Amino acid sequence: MSKRHLLALFNDFDEAVAAIAELRAANIKGFDMDDLILKSPIEHPEVEKVLGDKPVHVQWFTLIGACMGGLLAFFLISGAQANFFSQIKGGKPIVPLPPDFVLTYEMFILGGVFITVLGFLICAGLPAKRSSLYSTKVSEDQIGILVKGDESALAAFKTIFTKHKALEIQEEAGK
Amino acid sequence: MGKDIREDIAWAQINKDVLKSLESPRKLYWVILFIALAMIGVAVGCEIYQYTGGMGVSNKNNSHVWGLYIATFIFWIGMSHSGTLLSAILHLMHADWRKPIYRFAEAMTTFSLMTAGLFVLVHLGRLWQVYYVMPYPNERWVWPNFQSPLVWDMFAIATYLSSSVLFLYVGMIPDLAICRDNIHAGWRKKLYTVMSLGWEGTDRQWRNFRITYLTIACFLIPLAVSVHSIVASDFAMSNMPGWHVTSFPPYFVAGALYSGCAAIITLFIILRYVFRFEEYMTLPIMKKLVRLTFAIAMVWTYLNLIEFASVWYGHDQTAKDQLIFKATGPYAPFFWAMIFFGSILPLMLAFKRIQTHLPILLVVSILLNVGMWLERWMIIAPSFAHGHYPWTWDHDQWPSLVQWGIVFGSFGWFTLLFMVFCKVFPSVSMYEVKEMVYHRSLALKHKPAVKGDY
Numbered sequence: 001m002s003k004r005h006l007l008a009l010f011n012d013f014d015e016a017v018a019a020i021a022e023l024r025a026a027n028i029k030g031f032d033m034d035d036l037i038l039k040s041p042i043e044h045p046e047v048e049k050v051l052g053d054k055p056v057h058v059q060w061f062t063l064i065g066a067c068m069g070g071l072l073a074f075f076l077i078s079g080a081q082a083n084f085f086s087q088i089k090g091g092k093p094i095v096p097l098p099p100d101f102v103l104t105y106e107m108f109i110l111g112g113v114f115i116t117v118l119g120f121l122i123c124a125g126l127p128a129k130r131s132s133l134y135s136t137k138v139s140e141d142q143i144g145i146l147v148k149g150d151e152s153a154l155a156a157f158k159t160i161f162t163k164h165k166a167l168e169i170q171e172e173a174g175k
Numbered sequence: 176m177g178k179d180i181r182e183d184i185a186w187a188q189i190n191k192d193v194l195k196s197l198e199s200p201r202k203l204y205w206v207i208l209f210i211a212l213a214m215i216g217v218a219v220g221c222e223i224y225q226y227t228g229g230m231g232v233s234n235k236n237n238s239h240v241w242g243l244y245i246a247t248f249i250f251w252i253g254m255s256h257s258g259t260l261l262s263a264i265l266h267l268m269h270a271d272w273r274k275p276i277y278r279f280a281e282a283m284t285t286f287s288l289m290t291a292g293l294f295v296l297v298h299l300g301r302l303w304q305v306y307y308v309m310p311y312p313n314e315r316w317v318w319p320n321f322q323s324p325l326v327w328d329m330f331a332i333a334t335y336l337s338s339s340v341l342f343l344y345v346g347m348i349p350d351l352a353i354c355r356d357n358i359h360a361g362w363r364k365k366l367y368t369v370m371s372l373g374w375e376g377t378d379r380q381w382r383n384f385r386i387t388y389l390t391i392a393c394f395l396i397p398l399a400v401s402v403h404s405i406v407a408s409d410f411a412m413s414n415m416p417g418w419h420v421t422s423f424p425p426y427f428v429a430g431a432l433y434s435g436c437a438a439i440i441t442l443f444i445i446l447r448y449v450f451r452f453e454e455y456m457t458l459p460i461m462k463k464l465v466r467l468t469f470a471i472a473m474v475w476t477y478l479n480l481i482e483f484a485s486v487w488y489g490h491d492q493t494a495k496d497q498l499i500f501k502a503t504g505p506y507a508p509f510f511w512a513m514i515f516f517g518s519i520l521p522l523m524l525a526f527k528r529i530q531t532h533l534p535i536l537l538v539v540s541i542l543l544n545v546g547m548w549l550e551r552w553m554i555i556a557p558s559f560a561h562g563h564y565p566w567t568w569d570h571d572q573w574p575s576l577v578q579w580g581i582v583f584g585s586f587g588w589f590t591l592l593f594m595v596f597c598k599v600f601p602s603v604s605m606y607e608v609k610e611m612v613y614h615r616s617l618a619l620k621h622k623p624a625v626k627g628d629y
Contacts, residue, residue, distance in 0.1 A: 041186060041353075042610045043381040051378060058386045076310065080318040099322040102405065103330050109398045110334040113391055117341050120387035121372070124380045126348075128373035136356035138376055139349075141186035141609075146377075 003035075004151055007133040007170040008161035009142045013044060016143040019164040020050045023147070026160065030150025039134075039144035061119025062112050069111015074104045133170050142167065177459045179272045182616040184454065186609050193350075193601045193608075194357055196450035204449045204594065211590035218584015221577045222297060230300040234575035238567050239559045243578045244298035246552040247585060250434065251291035252332070252406055253427070253547065257435025258284025258339065259399040262346070263392035271614065272463050274607040275455040279446060279597065280439050281343045286592040288336040290585050295328075297581055324408040331405045335398055342391045348374050348384070349606040363599075403427045410554065416497035417558040422485065426478040433475045433517075434547035436468040440540035442593070444533050446602060455603050458531040465530045472521035472543070479518065493563055500561045501553060505570050509549050510557075516546025 010016040016038070024033055038047055048054070078095040121127070131146065138144045147157055154171070161169055225232050235242045258281040265273040296302050308329040312318045319326050351371035358364050374380060404424035411423035420426075443464065447456040486494045501510045520542055523529050529536065560570050596602070 038378040039376045040381070041376060042606050042613060043385055045385070047378055054379070054382060056382055056386045058383055058390065062390050077321045080310070080312065081321060083316065096322060102327050103321060105401065106327070106330045106334045109394050110338065113338040113341055113394050116387055116390050117345060120345065120383050124383040126372040126374065126380070128375070130373055131375060134375055139353045139356045140190055
């Protein structure tokens with residue numbers, strides 16, 4: 001059966017949350033909670049209570065980026081120093097750790113920041129094409145709930161959204 | 176103290192007010208832009224003259240090898256710390272009053288660093304030799320000296336600049352989406368569409384955004400401290416009298432935060448007027464900012480005293496002579512002006528009336544930065560003028576108009592970049608102000624009406 005998208009806009013965040021909770025409880029046939037997307041003008045961490053905990057993996061990118069940055073810097077610098085035959089070391093260590101630590105530290109941070117941003121783009125799915133159902137009101141002051149479900153589920157969606165004072169319901173055929 | 180922001184302000188109004196700043200600023204904006212361009216013109220002229228005539232025209236000599244250029248370089252690096260303070264440190268501390276003002280402070284960080292970087296090039300004379308500090312070997316396989324603080328500088332500043340730009344950009348993505356949704360045609364629409372990366376404010380995007388922003392903030396704090404510590408190492412790791420001081424790194428960091436905060440006060444007042452941000456850049460927020468500046472000024476004063484005391488009571492006669500030279504020699508007027516502007520003048524900020532008196536604050540904040548610029552000059556020039564060996568002493572050196580012209584122009588360059596940024600990108604974070612309003616109105620809703628309600 002073909003899937004269809006529906007976007008409901010709410011003025012009140014609490015109403016939107018209540019609508020999501022009801023969608024979850026209603027156990028609508030042809031609808032999976034993972035196909036629900038909440039769009040909001042500000043961050044609402046409290047929505048996780050109804051959407052369920054969703055893992056964030058950006059920190060792993062950070063860890064890998066920072067370690068790679070630090071290691072690469074240290075090996076670049078110590079490699080350069082170890083090949084530095086033209087400079088007379090005068091008995092001093094070929095790879096002096098304390099000054100090398102400074103640059104390793106800087107590159108640790110640089111690697112961490114760069115790969116964190118890369119991780120953010122990957123994990124957040126950016127850059128993205130604008131979805132077919134989007135309202136500019138979402139970037140202003142309204143909360144949007146985008147759901148995807150079988151055609152048979154649309155009536156149930158609309159009933160729940162209307163019950164929770166949706167300002168507007170947009171509908172479009174899915175693929 | 177009044178409210179930082181009105182809780183009943185409509186979110187659509189926030190968008191409208193901030194987006195308006197991208198279109199129609201007051202006439203003063205164009206006046207500032209014109210003055211900035213004229214200042215840049217002066218600097219470019221001086222730089223061309225110096226480039227063709229050689230470094231002699233700047234009046235630098237064997238003793239005074241760095242002059243105003245490196246003093247101003249440190250000044251601009253210091254200025255950049257304000258963005259990190261307001262964005263990262265206060266973000267981690269959940270101080271939400273920072274929200275309406277952190278964006279322009281972050282922009283200040285980026286543009287200060289870009290201005291500082293110019294001085295590294297300008298002071299070289301031979302611009303093409305800047306690659307000596309890059310991690311790149313020459314044809315004889317000789318690498319730069321990785322043990323030199325000057326090479327550390329290059330790494331630290333490049334890291335700080337690129338991280339700050341990313342921090343500024345990532346934090347701006349939701350606002351760029353607002354701009355994309357509200358501006359209907361032209362190059363701006365295309366710019367915002369590309370830069371907002373298709374942001375729609377989904378729960379997945381916000382969830383990852385929150386962690387990313389927090390993580391970069393956590394990186395930026397030690398980075399900012401390390402950057403100015405490394406700049407301090409340029410001096411502290413040498414044995415020049417007046418520079419070989421253990422407390423230099425924290426002293427530099429405190430000075431950086433101090434000048435950055437003073438600059439935020441100046442720009443706060445200017446932006447508030449030019450872009451009509453009275454609703455967001457409110458007096459209670461200014462009050463908090465002024466108090467923060469006052470506290471940092473006192474820390475800086477304390478570290479100054481520590482430095483003087485440790486030199487005075489230490490057994491390094493040359494360093495002591497250097498201190499006496501600063502306080503009584505040809506640089507004495509500048510030294511005492513530094514003490515006055517840096518330590519005495521900020522005492523005014525302790526008075527409640529002054530904390531919200533914008534005209535006085537504008538003047539005081541500019542004078543505080545004059546003091547902080549003098550501080551940097553008083554680090555560089557007296558040590559070069561009165562080093563270890565009497566035959567290197569040069570007490571009469573005075574920077575030529577070419578040096579002054581380039582320093583003067585750097586303020587124009589910074590102003591130009593900053594003002595263009597504020598006209599093209601939202602200088603008040605719309606989504607964060609909405610968050611602030613939302614959380615404050617929630618808190619108000621849940622606040623018991625009468626004391627006995629608990």
